[in-house]
Amino acid sequence: xxxxxxxxSPTTTLDVTAAERRRLPNGVALYLLHADEFEVLRVSFVFxxxxxxxxxxxxxxxxxxxxxxxxxxxxxxxxxxxxxxxxSWYDVSIDRxxxxxxxxxxxxxxxxxxxxxxxxxxxxxxxxxxVAAYCAERRQRLAIERRKVDVEAREAFARALFGxxxxxGIAADEAAYERLTRDDxxxxxxxxxxxxxxxxxxxxxxxxxxxxxxxxxxxxxPGGPCTEEISRPDVAEPQVAAGAFAGADTATAAEGSPFAGADTxxxxxxxxxxxxxxxxxxxxxxxxRIGRLLFPRRHPDFAGMQVVAAALGGYFGSRLMQNLxxxxxxxxxxxxxxxxxERAGYLAVAAQVGTEVTGAALAEIYAEIERLRxxxxxxxxxxxxxxxxxxxxxxxxxxxxxxxxxxIENLLCGTDNGAIDRNLALIRATTPEDVRRLARKYLAREDxxxxxxxxxxx
Amino acid sequence: xxxxxxxxxxxxxxxxVNRDRQSKMAAVNLLYRVxxxxxxxxxxxxxxxxxxxxxxGTHRHPDFDRPVQMxxxxxxxxxxxxxxxxxxxxxxxxxxxxxxxxxDRMTDLAITPGxxxxxxxxxxxxxxxxxxxxxxxxxxxxxxxxxxxxxxxRWATIGLTPDHIEAATxxxxxxxxxxxxxxxxxxxxxxxxxxxxxxxxxxxxxxAPVPDRPAAAEPIPAEPPQTEARxxxxxxxxxxxxxxxxxxxxxxxxxxxxxxxxxSDLLAGGDSGxxxxxxxxxxxxxxxxxxxxxxxxxxxLFVATGQLLPTTTVDEAEEALWGELLSxxxxxxxxxxxxxxxxxxxANTLFGELNVMNKAMNLGFYCMAGDLELVNRETxxxxxxxxxxxxxxxxxxxxxxxxxxxxxxxxx
Numbered sequence: 001x002x003x004x005x006x007x008x009s010p011t012t013t014l015d016v017t018a019a020e021r022r023r024l025p026n027g028v029a030l031y032l033l034h035a036d037e038f039e040v041l042r043v044s045f046v047f048x049x050x051x052x053x054x055x056x057x058x059x060x061x062x063x064x065x066x067x068x069x070x071x072x073x074x075x076x077x078x079x080x081x082x083x084x085x086x087x088s089w090y091d092v093s094i095d096r097x098x099x100x101x102x103x104x105x106x107x108x109x110x111x112x113x114x115x116x117x118x119x120x121x122x123x124x125x126x127x128x129x130x131v132a133a134y135c136a137e138r139r140q141r142l143a144i145e146r147r148k149v150d151v152e153a154r155e156a157f158a159r160a161l162f163g164x165x166x167x168x169g170i171a172a173d174e175a176a177y178e179r180l181t182r183d184d185x186x187x188x189x190x191x192x193x194x195x196x197x198x199x200x201x202x203x204x205x206x207x208x209x210x211x212x213x214x215x216x217x218x219x220x221x222p223g224g225p226c227t228e229e230i231s232r233p234d235v236a237e238p239q240v241a242a243g244a245f246a247g248a249d250t251a252t253a254a255e256g257s258p259f260a261g262a263d264t265x266x267x268x269x270x271x272x273x274x275x276x277x278x279x280x281x282x283x284x285x286x287x288x289r290i291g292r293l294l295f296p297r298r299h300p301d302f303a304g305m306q307v308v309a310a311a312l313g314g315y316f317g318s319r320l321m322q323n324l325x326x327x328x329x330x331x332x333x334x335x336x337x338x339x340x341x342e343r344a345g346y347l348a349v350a351a352q353v354g355t356e357v358t359g360a361a362l363a364e365i366y367a368e369i370e371r372l373r374x375x376x377x378x379x380x381x382x383x384x385x386x387x388x389x390x391x392x393x394x395x396x397x398x399x400x401x402x403x404x405x406x407x408i409e410n411l412l413c414g415t416d417n418g419a420i421d422r423n424l425a426l427i428r429a430t431t432p433e434d435v436r437r438l439a440r441k442y443l444a445r446e447d448x449x450x451x452x453x454x455x456x457x458x
Numbered sequence: 459x460x461x462x463x464x465x466x467x468x469x470x471x472x473x474x475v476n477r478d479r480q481s482k483m484a485a486v487n488l489l490y491r492v493x494x495x496x497x498x499x500x501x502x503x504x505x506x507x508x509x510x511x512x513x514x515g516t517h518r519h520p521d522f523d524r525p526v527q528m529x530x531x532x533x534x535x536x537x538x539x540x541x542x543x544x545x546x547x548x549x550x551x552x553x554x555x556x557x558x559x560x561x562d563r564m565t566d567l568a569i570t571p572g573x574x575x576x577x578x579x580x581x582x583x584x585x586x587x588x589x590x591x592x593x594x595x596x597x598x599x600x601x602x603x604x605x606x607x608x609x610x611x612r613w614a615t616i617g618l619t620p621d622h623i624e625a626a627t628x629x630x631x632x633x634x635x636x637x638x639x640x641x642x643x644x645x646x647x648x649x650x651x652x653x654x655x656x657x658x659x660x661x662x663x664x665x666a667p668v669p670d671r672p673a674a675a676e677p678i679p680a681e682p683p684q685t686e687a688r689x690x691x692x693x694x695x696x697x698x699x700x701x702x703x704x705x706x707x708x709x710x711x712x713x714x715x716x717x718x719x720x721x722s723d724l725l726a727g728g729d730s731g732x733x734x735x736x737x738x739x740x741x742x743x744x745x746x747x748x749x750x751x752x753x754x755x756x757x758x759l760f761v762a763t764g765q766l767l768p769t770t771t772v773d774e775a776e777e778a779l780w781g782e783l784l785s786x787x788x789x790x791x792x793x794x795x796x797x798x799x800x801x802x803x804x805a806n807t808l809f810g811e812l813n814v815m816n817k818a819m820n821l822g823f824y825c826m827a828g829d830l831e832l833v834n835r836e837t838x839x840x841x842x843x844x845x846x847x848x849x850x851x852x853x854x855x856x857x858x859x860x861x862x863x864x865x866x867x868x869x870x
Contacts, residue, residue, distance in 0.1 A: 037480055039808060068729075076739065080729035085798045087805020106805055136767060137738075137745045143697040147593045282695075285583070285591045317523045329579025332587050352587050384527055391530030395547060398483045399812045 014424065016397055016417045019201065019407050026195040027260030028218040032211065033203040033407060035400040041204040042104045042401050043114070043214055045121060046408055048259060049192035050097040052342075056184040057172030062134060063188045064092050064099045069130040072123035076130060079116055088113040090120070096168055097342040098412065104401065110210035118217045124189065131182045139177040146174070150352060152278045152453035153287035160449050161293050161346055163271035168344055194224035196261020199411065203404035224261055258411035267343050274446075278453035286358040286454025290365055291348035292447050297340045297413045303426040304438045305338050305347060307385060311377055311435065312336040312368060313349055315388045319368045320349065330354060330361045342412070347442070355455045362450065369448070372439040376432040389427055393420065459834055460817050463654045464825070467662060469670040470642025474821040474830065475657040476649040478814050484650030485818035486546045486556035488564075489826050491645075492638035493540040494617075495610040495678055495756065500625075502610075503617020506537040507581050507626055508634055512544065514573045516566040519559060529555045537615050540755045541826055547815055550650040553657070557664040560646070564639055564668050569631055582620045589616055593696045597866055604690050605704045605759055605862040609681035640671045647821040649814040681706075681757065687858040691865040698745060701775045702763040702864045705855045710753045711827055716839045717847040718751050718760060718855070723799035724791055724848070725749040725762065725782060730798070732782055733764070743770045743778050755827065760855055772865055780856075787852035789845055796845065803840045 019031035054060040068090060069076040083090050086109040091102045101121065105113040145151045155171045162169030200218050202211065270293055294305060306314075313320040313336025320334045334351035349369075353361040377385075396402045397420070410419045462476045497504050512535065513522050526533045531548025533556075546556040589595040599614050606612035617623060646665065648657050684706055708714055725733045726749035733747040744764040752758035762783060766775050810816045824833040832839075 038812065040812065077730065077735055080735070081798070084728040084730040084802055085794075087802045089809075104809065106808060133739070133742060140698050140745045140765075140767070144593050147695075147697070149591065283591060284586045315523075315527060317521065317527065325580055326576060329576050329583065332580060332584040352583075352591070354583060354586065384524065387530045388527045391527070391532060391548065394483060394530060394549065395532060398481055398814070401812070 013421045014393060014397060016403060016406070016420050018417050019411075022215070024215055024219045026219055026221060026223060028195050028221055029199045029258055029260070030211075030215055030218060031199065031201045031258070031407060031411065032206055033201065033400065033403055034206055035203065035403070036205050038204050038400050039107055040104065040400065041107045041110055041202065041206060041210060042102055042404055043117065044100055044102040044201045044404060044408060045218070046199050046201070046258075046412070047099045047101070047193055048097070048197040048263060049099040049188070050095050052096050052167035053192055053265075054188060056180060056188075057176035058135075058138070058180050059184045059188045060099070060192075061094050062131070062138075062180060063126075063185050063192075064094045064101070066126050066130060066134055066185060067092070067101065067124045068120045069134065070125045070127040071119035072125060074116070074119050076127075079120060082116050083113065086112050088116075095341075100408070107205040107207060107210065110207060111213060114210065114213040114217065118220075121193070121217060122220050126182050126185045126189070128182045131180070131185060135177040135180055139174045142174040142177075149278075149280050149283050149285060149287035149453040150350075152280060153289050153350075153451050156276050156278050156453060157289035157291070157348065157449070157451045160273045160276045160451050161270065161291070162344070163273075166268055166270055168341060169270070193221070194261075195221040196224040197259060199258040201404050201408050201411075203407070204400040256414050270344070272449060274449050276451045278451070279456070280454050281456065283453075283455045284355055285352045286355055286452050288351045288353060288358070288361065288365070289348055289451040290362075290369075290448055291346055292442065292449055293344065293346045294338070294442060296343065296345040299345070301438060301442075302338065302340075302345065303423055304430055304434055305442065306389070307382075307427055307430045308372065308435055308438050308443075309336045309338050309347055310385045310389055311381065312372060314385070317384075319371070320351070320365060323364050323368055324351060324353070324361055328357070328360070328364065330357045330364070334365075340413075358452060358454060362452070366445060366448070369439070369443050370445065372435065373443060375436075377435045379432065382430070382432055382435065386427055386430070390424060393424065460649075460811060460821065462821055462830075462833075463658060464830060465658050465661075467641065467666055469666065469668055470640075470672075471661075471665050471668070472645045472825055473658060473661040473665070474645065474647040474825050475654050475661070476647075476817050476821060477654050477657075478649050478651050478817065481651060481814045482550060483547050483814055484550040484553045484556070484648065484652070485814040486548075486553060486560065487647045487815075487818040487822045488544045488560045489645045489647070489822040490542045490544075490639060491540075491643050491826055492542055493538050494613060494615045495539050496638065496676070497610060497613075499610070499613075500622065501630065502613045502619075502622045503581070503585075503615070504622070504626060504630070504634060505542060506615050506617070507577065507623055508631065509535050509537045509542050509544075510577045510581055511569055511574065511631060512563055512567065512639075514577060515568055516562050517568050518562055518566060520568075522559060522563065525555060525559060531556065539611055539615060543819065543822065545815065545819060550652055553648065553650060553652065554660060554664070557660055561664040561668055564641070564644070564665075567635060567639075569628065569635075571628055574626070574628055574631060578623055578626060581623050585616050585620045585623065589614075593694075594700065594866065596694075597700065597702070597864070600690065600692060600866070601702055601704055601761070601862065601864050604688050604864055605706070606681055608679045609756060610678060611681070611754065611756065611758070636671055637673050640673070641665060641668050642670045642672060645822045645825045647818045647825065649818040649821070678756065684860050688862040689865075690863070691867060693867045693869050696866070696868050698768070699766045699772065699868045700763060700866045701766065701772060701779065702761060702866070703776070703779060704862045704864075705760045705857075706757060706860045707751065707760045707855050708757055710755060710758070711829060711832075714847070714851050715751070715753070716836070717843045717851040719753075720796070720799050720803070720840065720843050721786060721848055721851055722749045722751050722760065723802060724786060724795055727799050727802055732786075733762070733779075736782065737764065737778050741778065742767060743775060772867075776863070783852065783856040787849055787856055789849040791845060791848055796843070796848065800840050800843070804837050807837055
């Protein structure tokens with residue numbers, strides 16, 4: 001019987017279109033990704049306004065989430081009504097560093113949707129009663145979330161990696177919602193939702209009128225005080241990557257940061273703790289995190305460590321999945337990945353396992369990490385890992401919204417969409433020796449941080 | 459609009475293909491008409507366990523994932539009460555790889571006692587992770603058991619208990635495979651930037667040789683009519699009480715389905731939905747609310763649910779939910795509101811068609827449901843729903859004697 005070619009040749013390059021950049025008078029950069037073949041448009045406003053910038057607990061997320069809850073000309077109900085009436089989607093997401101405010105719309109309703117966007121982004125009122133209701137609801141939601149071993153482990157892992165007071169490690173008690181006021185939120189908005197802290201990415205069918213409407217919104221963002229170069233003293237310059245960057249397409253929008261202004265905050269040094277346990281009496285599963293602090297995406301070893309993480313736990317047939325799930329049935333799923341922040345990065349292994357096999361699962365995870373340090377990855381396995389990473393990229397880039405997400409990530413790393421193929425070249429160039437060298441360099445047992453949340457662990 | 463071509467092979471396999479002109483990716487979807495509703499009450503969770511076993515390899519391909527991954531592809535599957543769906547996305551020049559693998563595991567699955575034992579452990583861990591070790595994890599199970607007495611919808615896809623999964627035997631697995639995993643019980647759908655004729659020819663090439671094993675459909679016990687209100691209260695270690703009311707309604711393919719779905723959107727479609735606006739924002743009774751239809755092949759449920767704020771009593775919460783449901787039965791939805799939920803449906807349909815995966819999955823679903831044309835007619839059917847249809851559905855559905863109320867109380 002016939003079979004299909006089981007060893008297809010790798011796709012050469014992904015050739016993602018470079019974003020066209022337009023600089024507005026107030027310094028805000030507008031990035032345009034034209035894809036006229038679609039009938040939809042997504043506009044994303046990125047602000048340097050994540051939780052690391054807050055003085056008052058929960059003020060960063062409250063600001064982002066309350067933008068649409070009442071504006072100068074529209075009540076919260078009217079904002080929601082208008083967006084729903086045109087079938088438009090409004091999405092707010094926040095991480096430690098940034099806030100992403102996105103509007104997805106049918107291109108033919110761009111004018112109507114962007115009129116609402118203008119209110120949300122530029123004229124929010126943060127009404128007292130909306131802030132109070134938000135705090136009550138979030139407090140309850142967070143209390144529920146924190147009953148999950150997985151959330152307990154995630155928060156404890158951040159504390160262990162960075163330290164309980166570090167901006168990347170801190171997690172406030174839910175009672176802090178009681179103290180959050182309307183003034184805290186308004187002050188955070190005034191300070192951080194400014195022109196030097198913003199850039200905009202449009203993707204899809206961008207009619208000239210829609211582009212002008214977006215520009216008109218962004219151009220109204222007020223200026224801010226900071227103009228210096230961004231200093232990143234804690235991260236080594238990407239020496240190795242520089243070679244790979246040499247052939248880069250230069251006709252693109254990248255030249256450092258997409259933000260007009262610099263971020264001059266002092267950044268405290270992390271204080272890592274290697275072991276932490278969170279007691280959760282009665283849990284039938286334990287949640288495990290194992291990993292260590294490494295470096296952000298700009299670091300020359302980041303791509304290589306992505307390969308290491310992928311081989312370890314980045315796909316369904318990964319070493320950890322084969323061991324913990326397929327061979328031992330300890331877990332429904334286990335993953336390993338490199339996580340990127342603006343000023344830090346780390347490797348994390350995450351799994352939920354049966355309470356009674358927690359110790360055995362930990363031992364197997366350590367053993368699989370150790371095996372990467374001692375044995376060379378077989379060529380065939382490494383080839384597989386590379387194909388998977390390539391395929392993942394292709395899937396993310398399928399469609400105008402995915403391309404926008406990747407573009408934003410590249411811009412935040414101070415690069416452009418040429419980085420996709422450059423990064424792919426780095427991944428393809430990784431050898432079994434590279435994998436072992438990196439695992440030896442970064443994944444020694446004594447450097448690993450282990451966190452377990454679950455029932456009385458022996 | 460998803461243009462498509464359909465062909466039924468001699469062995470009974472239905473094939474539907476769509477040419478997508480944008481994507482570099484292809485989606486291959488294989489749907490089997492078997493779900494939790496086909497299970498025996500002593501072996502609940504079996505269809506889902508079997509879905510897992512489909513990834514355990516054949517004689518020819520001991521590792522199913524590897525050839526997919528070597529083609530830069532990704533694959534997964536899900537099981538619900540009505541059907542089991544396997545899907546692969548990969549670069550469009552690799553479609554044949556997906557077809558070969560799917561045709562291979564339709565006939566040649568190699569399950570050993572060891573593989574079955576390992577997979578049973580994985581599924582039991584899934585049971586624990588998703589249903590036992592989560593706040594509110596058993597809520598939908600309790601609701602099903604309350605709303606259905608006879609029909610197998612009374613259990614969730616994961617099953618009634620991990621014991622049923624533990625008890626599954628190899629002969630049972632083999633019999634299930636023979637009975638349900640055959641060409642005439644499946645729908646293959648493909649969406650890719652490839653010529654439609656070529657996709658149909660490829661499907662023929664890989665699936666025509668698969669022999670069919672016809673089997674008569676086993677009758678599924680019908681749910682008797684409900685004649686009185688049902689109610690259950692449980693107490694759990696959760697921070698907030700929830701109130702859920704489920705009503706018996708019709709099938710996915712009934713003519714009233716679009717009106718039912720629009721009612722759920724009027725109540726809970728986005729932040730402007732009535733429940734959110736009135737009960738969360740104005741009256742501050744709930745932290746969150748939702749309403750949805752289950753959309754099943756057999757008569758399903760309309761569910762309204764809310765998580766209470768600490769200051770709200772269960773009585774107040776129930777009264778408030780009923781008030782909103784009955785106000786729609788009184789014909790209180792405005793022209794504007796109705797237009798809004800229809801617009802939203804249309805926009806979501808367009809957003810959904812951006813992606814080859816969604817398109818292949820939708821084609822498979824509508825073909826399985828027995829009305830493939832509906833995939834492109836649905837927007838017009840939603841557009842045609844008028845105020846009378848909305849009020850009529852609400853009057854016929856939101857009746858105490860057709861309701862099942864679950865109070866999931868936070869332990870003090």
